[in-house]
Amino acid sequence: MPVAGLVPAPRQEQAHADLLVRNAKVFTGDVHRPHARAVAIRDGRVAALGDDHELAPLVGPGTRVVDALGRRVVPGLNDSHLHVIRGGLNYVLELRWDGVRSLRQALAMLRDQAGRTPRGQWIRVVGGWTAEQFAERRMPTVAELNAAAPDTPVFVLHLYQSALMNRAGVRAAGFTRDTPDPRGGQIVRDRNGEPNGVLLAAPGALVLYSTLAKAPTLDAADKRTSTRHFLRELNRFGLTSAVDAAGGFQSFPDDYGTVADLAAAGELSLRIAYHLFPQTAGQELADLKRWTETVKPGDGDAWLRLNGAGENLTWAAADFENFSEPRPELAAGYEAEFEQAVRILVENGWGFRLHATYDETIRRDLAVFEKLAAEGLFPGGGRWLFDHAETVSAGSLDRIAALGGAVSVQNRMSFQGLAFRDRYGSEAAAHTPPVRAMLDRGLTVAAGTDATRVSSYNPWVALHWLITGRTV
Structure with missing residues (x-):
């Protein structure tokens, strides 16, 4: 929370901070001084660490002072392996089940999304979940996907292992009884030889990712x-x-x-x-x-x-x-x-x-x-x-x-x-x-x-x- 109470220091040679966070538990990354009470930021970078009184001289007329109320403060995090470019191109197209605790709730989200998805687009559940997180301890069935979204194509990716598609999704992907299995993957079929909506990585995930690539993209x-x-x-x-x-x-x-x-x-x-x-x-x-x-x-x-x-x-x-x-x-x-x-x-x-x-x-x-x-x-x-x-x-x-x-x-x-x-x-x-x-x-x-x-x-x-x- 922004606070008053710190008097701006008089003009001096030491540059003032753009932001000062005080009354905090600051993680420093320094084994010799792992914690600090305050941190000063200048030009988007950490300028100083210390106690509240040590950093008070860095407060100037333009400094924003924030009272952390004793909360933990950490530096900005870096993800050293993230598919951020590809993820950004598709983010608004995806339904996320991260942290969803029941399959019942996940299917309800799917039904709601079907009502909002523009005609011609797919519903894509891609990443951030596993069947073990659900109270039911199982994946959805193709029948459940059909019931939740009878007319909108649905593609649900499960880890590196498999994907499920509803009836509309199979049609949109162009899968028929004559579609061959790709190398390292399997298009599972029913007793009549028709694709039943289950895709298996066996062991490669090309069948999963190449199917996902069939979905429409954004302009x-x-x-x-x-x-x-x-x-x-x-x-x-x-x-x-x-x-x-x-x-x-x-x-x-x-x-x-x-x-x-x-x-x-x-x-x-x-x-x-x-x-x-x-x-x-x-x-x-x-x-x-x-x-x-x-x-x-x-x-x-x-x-x-x-x-x-x-x-x-x-x-x-x-x-x-x-x-x-x-x-x-x-x-x-x-x-x-x-x-x-x-x-x-x-x-x-x-x-x-x-x-x-x-x-x-x-x-x-x-x-x-x-x-x-x-x-x-x-x-x-x-x-x-x-x-x-x-x-x-x-x-x-x-x-x-x-x-x-x-x-x-x-x-x-x-x-x-x-x-x-x-x-x-x-x-x-x-x-x-x-x-x-x-x-x-x-x-x-x-x-x-x-x-x-x-x-x-x-x-x-x-x-x-x-x-x-x-x-x-």
Whole structure:
């Protein structure tokens, strides 16, 4: 709450703060002084920490003084792995079940949304929920979706595992008895061979994401509006910056145009560092080479800048994160193309991030890096890291540290923890991912959500998991 009572200091050489928060419990991040009572902000940055009386001289005629009433104050949060660009383009199109405690309530929300959805658009429930959060401990049925929205197409994505569609959704997607199953996925059919509305990732999620991509998109003006709403929602949870990990169905430069326009207009409320992700199998090396010749990490400004490549460099090197299915075996010999991709990047000073769920994948990637290290290319000038790393081993962590790498972990176990436990056992689940072992080796460990398609974009759900190890 804004307060009076602090007298502005007389004019002096020390610059006054734009904002002073007093009577607070300020988390400083400094192990020698972990807490402070007041914080001063100038030009959007922390200018000083201390007690109320220590910072009183920073109050000037234009300083806004806020009494925190003894509440906790933390710095703006950074989500180190968030699909913020793609999420913004679709935010106003989605119905969120984050934190909804009963399937009955979720279906009521679906019925309400059907009454508001414009003709031709779909209802999309994408990310932030799991069946285990509902009191009923189950997913909705296709029949329930049909009853809730008989005429509006519905697509409900459940983790990396499956999706449900109502009858109208199946028609809108163009699925018929003659539609073939995509590679790594299944369109489930009834006894007559007709698609019944269930899609299964077996084990890859391409069938889920390619179906979602069939839904109508927004025009340019509505994409800007949607993105602004999404960024404000992230601000509401305390996020002031994020690293966009790119991803499938996010093409450069086309799908980056909205955030670029907002940045040019000074309308971003979240600082974004973004990555570039080759979209087409067989074209990855050409894409990476073209990018290194036309743009470079650091391009942009404090609000929007290029960070590097990833989270995939080549499609053949990417594993899947569907813990309801056995670990996929990656193709033999993918390392040759992968080595060329990494070489293009490190020789041009690019950093990169790599999607790698399993230690089996990480070990194979590390062997490529060690080969390049023998040529003096690792550690290089660009930062590099593994994303996810749920089952990374102690030996692999030692190798990552030796090569100057880092790890970015996300709370996928908040939503998939039970599936992981059922497949790999409670002991393995208790150490997945091994965050303490990473820190003990001096590795930089970044945290994120991997939102929006599976996890919630609420960073406090991720922080709760990091501290407690509990699922939602």
